[in-house]
Amino acid sequence: MNQTSETVVIIGGAVIGSFVAFFLRKEGFSGSIKVVERDSTYQFSSTALSAASIRTQFGCPFNIGMSLFSAQVFKDIKQWFGEDADIGFEERGYLILGSPEHADSQRNNALMQIGHGAQVDILDPAGARQRFPWLNVEDVGIGTFGTANEGWFDAWALLQCVRREARRLGVEYVQGEATGFTTAGDKVSAVKLAAGQTLACDWCVNAAGAAGGKVAGWLDIQLPVEPRKRTVFHIKAPLAGTGFPMLFDNSGMWIRPEGDGFICGIAPEPARDAEASDDFEPDHYLLEETLWPLLAHRIPAMEQLRVQRAWAGHYEVNLLDHNGVVGAHPTLGNFIFATGFSGHGVMHSPATGRAVAELITHGRYRSLDLSPLGYERIAARRPIVESVVY
Ligand SMILES: Cc1cc2nc3c(=O)[nH]c(=O)nc-3n(C[C@H](O)[C@H](O)[C@H](O)COP(=O)(O)OP(=O)(O)OC[C@H]3O[C@@H](n4cnc5c(N)ncnc54)[C@H](O)[C@@H]3O)c2cc1C
Missing domain, CATH: 3.50.50.60 (FAD/NAD(P)-binding domain)
Structure with a gap:
């Protein structure tokens, strides 16, 4: 002491x-x-x-090191915070899809991550499709999938x-x-x-x-460091979330399972990403204009999505x-x-x-x-x- x-x-x-x-x-x-x-x-x-x-x-080794420590805390949550501690850690991986032009750099990055202790599988488009059959991989050059220490929690x-x-x-x-x-x-x-x-x-x-x-x-x-608004949409679609990871698409959209549906989002284009001040109103336009077409392209079952609700929070953006x-x-x-x-x-x-x-x-x-x-x-x-x- x-x-x-x-x-x-x-x-x-x-x-x-x-x-x-x-x-x-x-x-x-x-x-x-x-x-x-x-x-x-x-x-x-x-x-x-x-x-x-x-x-x-x-891409930075210190960020990998930070995540590895945090993931260990999440996995050992009861040891840190007592037997009743439960943050519902779902260790189900991130699947990051890269375009053909970025395939080499994403592959090299994944090898660097593995060298720093991350557990990442490198997938070609056919391999990604085999593992995740609901994916459309026609414009994908690479997928990298974290097999441990990645996922989501409460x-x-x-x-x-x-x-x-x-x-x-x-x-x-x-x-x-x-x-x-x-x-x-x-x-x-x-x-x-x-x-x-x-x-x-x-x-x-x-x-x-x-x-x-x-x-x-x-x-x-x-x-x-400024507040920038990010909107999250909670949706349902005729697709089971079982075996579904956190997906980061090469278009910038992301989606992952949540309850019996999914949550998803995308950053607004820079011209519509002003300092948010006290604005917490969801940007509903994002779904219609940007997110839905991208989701339906990457995951055809998302063509039939239904929005349950939306919320917005602030990223603390270091400009x-x-x-x-x-x-x-x-x-x-x-x-x-x-x-x-x-x-x-x-x-x-x-x-x-x-x-x-x-x-x-x-x-x-x-x-x-x-x-x-x-x-x-x-x-x-x-x-x-x-x-x-x-
Ligand atoms: C939509 C969205 C999705 C995100 N997804 C992820 C994700 O998947 N993974 C991830 O790691 N991060 C994610 N983030 C980012 C993450 O939420 C933040 O990086 C993190 O919560 C920052 O924690 P914090 O404690 O610094 O900030 P906050 O949670 O914002 O806490 C700051 C606190 O400071 C208080 N405060 C501020 N000013 C004062 C003052 N003057 N006096 C007293 N109190 C004050 C506020 O009331 C607040 O409670 C996401 C954020 C958003 C908005």
């Missing part, structure tokens, strides 16, 4: 903030941990609105598990909205709340999700490179970033929580080096190229 009287204040108490708090205790941090959350119902949090899927198929249940355990370990959740900071020299000394309260801190973690850029802005820190921003600010050294995951933050929440906790408790990363995700690249406008982004 690292005996300390220090206080960590975490802004944002959804899945990333809660995993930071939880792992601080696991790493032996004995000081005070306060998690400031403005909405204890989490109804607008990305966590509650996400598609809650996990993949190991990434993000809400995960949040409840980690939050409950963090509380049991003495983490305090403070209901309130952070609105600013007090600084002293090169440190953040307190977090101000809307109700007038101030919370003194030795460390402050920005886990505010899509509001991460706004929160950093209170310190005049440029963090290009520089669609990767998370993790680690201390270079000059304001006790201000720690844990945001900007741009659509893969739930799957990377355990690994992020552990990394930030190591940084605060031990002064360095011990298990997985996340220094490539540091703020330095943002300041230098030096993007990390992650080739597998959706």
Whole structure:
């Protein structure tokens, strides 16, 4: 146990903030941990609105490493959070389809992923069709299928598990909205709340999700993380979900089973992807104009789909490179970033929580080096190229 009287204040108490708090205790941090959350119902949090899927198929080795750790936590959920913990992890793989032009690069990427511990089968179009007979593979050049550590789970249940355990370990959740900071020299000394309260801190973690850029802005820190709306459609179709993976199509659409139907989505074109602010209205036009034709092309049975409902949530998009921003600010050294995951933050929440906790408790990363995700690249406008982004 690292005996300390220090206080960590975490802004944002959804899945990333809660995993930071939880792992601080696991790493032996004995000081005070306060998690400031403005909405204890989490109804607008990305966590509650996400598609809650996990993949190991990434272009950057650190992203693969993060997913492998998270998948292990998901598989061992009862060991981490008790016998009644259940996040319904369905380890059913991602099938990523590539066009003929991208077949070579996707194959090389898969070989790299395998070299970093991922379990991926490389399929030619006929092989993909044999394994998934409902597929139309006429314009497909390659399929890569994760045979382990990929699938989906219940993000809400995960949040409840980690939050409950963090509380049991003495983490305090403070209901309130952070609105600013007090600084002293090169440190953040307190977090101000809307109700007038101030919370003194030795460390402050920005886990505010899509509001991460706004929160950093209170310190005049440029963090290009903005809310961008993503719509999810829950559909039914005359096709069984049995044996169906999470499918990422070369067109950009995705679909996976959910209950007795499927959920699916596609990003809007850039010209219609403005900062979302408080807009949570589903973009219904996407289904008619884009998604349905693509679904029906790839999976002919989807011609007869029926929409059950739709919802929209916010991706916390890092406009520089669609990767998370993790680690201390270079000059304001006790201000720690844990945001900007741009659509893969739930799957990377355990690994992020552990990394930030190591940084605060031990002064360095011990298990997985996340220094490539540091703020330095943002300041230098030096993007990390992650080739597998959706
Ligand atoms: C439609 C959709 C599909 C997605 N699919 C996936 C997927 O399949 N796999 C995956 O890994 N990820 C997915 N994501 C992304 C994922 O949901 C996010 O990366 C992840 O939830 C980020 O977690 P977070 O805790 O940082 O953010 P959030 O869950 O948004 O939590 C941030 C919290 O901070 C609080 N907050 C913000 N500002 C303040 C303030 N000033 N004071 C106090 N509290 C504040 C908010 O109330 C909120 O609860 C998806 C997202 C969407 C929208």
